Amino acid sequence: MANILLIDDDTELTSLLKEVLTFEGFDVSEANDGEAGLSALNEQIDLILLDVMMPKLNGIETLKRLREKWQTPVLMLTAKGEEIDRVVGLELGADDYLPKPFSDRELLARIRAILRRTTSPxxxxxxxxxxxxxxxxxxxxxxxxxxxxxxxxxxxxxxxxxxxxxxxxxxxxxxxxxxxxxxxxxxxxxxxxxxxxxxxxxxxxxxxxxxxxxxxxxxxxxxxxx
CATH class of the missing domain: 1.10.10.10 (Winged helix-like DNA-binding domain superfamily/Winged helix DNA-binding domain)
Structure with missing residues (x-):
């Protein structure tokens, strides 16, 4: 079972995503701002879903700080049209990005694609x-x-x-x-x-x-x- 850390200030969305991902067999923990997300990160986390627009510490700054210590895969969640944030995120080491709104099917496909790259016998x-x-x-x-x-x-x-x-x-x-x-x-x-x-x-x-x-x-x- 893969462990996913969801960092997003939209509590309604995080609740929905946690329900969907848990149903698909993932173990999901959540944080509602960048600082809390960095505090929750540990070696057991297999993948991070990171929103860009957040209070206290936005997604770009959060990614920058976590890459100073961690190489955990990161899937950025960006608002439609935030091209500059996507480019900066990739430059800082995000593995992929997914524009909002997205379907459950597309999210699951991106998650599984990333996890396949990091899981070897x-x-x-x-x-x-x-x-x-x-x-x-x-x-x-x-x-x-x-x-x-x-x-x-x-x-x-x-x-x-x-x-x-x-x-x-x-x-x-x-x-x-x-x-x-x-x-x-x-x-x-x-x-x-x-x-x-x-x-x-x-x-x-x-x-x-x-x-x-x-x-x-x-x-x-x-x-x-x-």
Whole structure:
């Protein structure tokens, strides 16, 4: 059973969502502002649903603070049209966002897609994917580059795993959105672009100073071969 922390000041909505998620088998705890949410966060939480507009500490500032210590997956809940908040949220390490209003079905699909990326069989904990100076351990959700542990969010980890599994192959945004985010790419959706940008910043430069991930305008991205 996955543990979900719901941080939203709309008590009517949180009550409804808690009922829906509990019925689907999730263990749900709730907080009605950012400060309370940060206090409630612990190692047992598998996923955070985080609203943007809240009193005391808004969702963006809450995300910024929790990313200083935690890499727990975060699904941002944003009001329709809050494009700037979505972009900033992704830049700060949110795994995905869902505009309000949303259906129960869409919310559950996003939650399950994120949890699938973070849940691996224990007996595969030591399996390793390796390419050049990068090592990825899917079962442990750990990645190393030049022997250094990379501080990646779950989505960045999933992106790197995809690239390592398909070096030199063009990955379109449509494919990455389905494989990594578990959703179809919609018009003006910049989530994949932001996650790739964040991943690039966290990967050390290659010895030859060539980019590790190349952008192919109008086509997608690829992991550069030797």
């Amino acid at each position: 224990a007996n595969k904990a030591n399996d390793c994917l390796e390419y050049q100076d990068i090592k990825v351990f899917p079962g442990r959700q750990e990645a190393f580059c030049q022997e250094m542990l990379l501080d990646l969010t779950t989505t960045e980890f999933a992106l790197l795993t995809h690239f390592i599994s398909n070096p030199g192959e063009v990955a379109t945004k449509e494919v990455l959105s389905l494989d990594v985010l578990g959703k179809r790419l919609s018009a003006f959706d910049r989530a994949i672009d932001m996650h790739v940008s964040n991943l690039r910043k966290k990967l050390p430069n290659r010895a030859d100073n060539k980019p590790r991930i190349k952008t192919l305008r109008g086509r997608g991205y690829l992991l550069v071969e030797e």
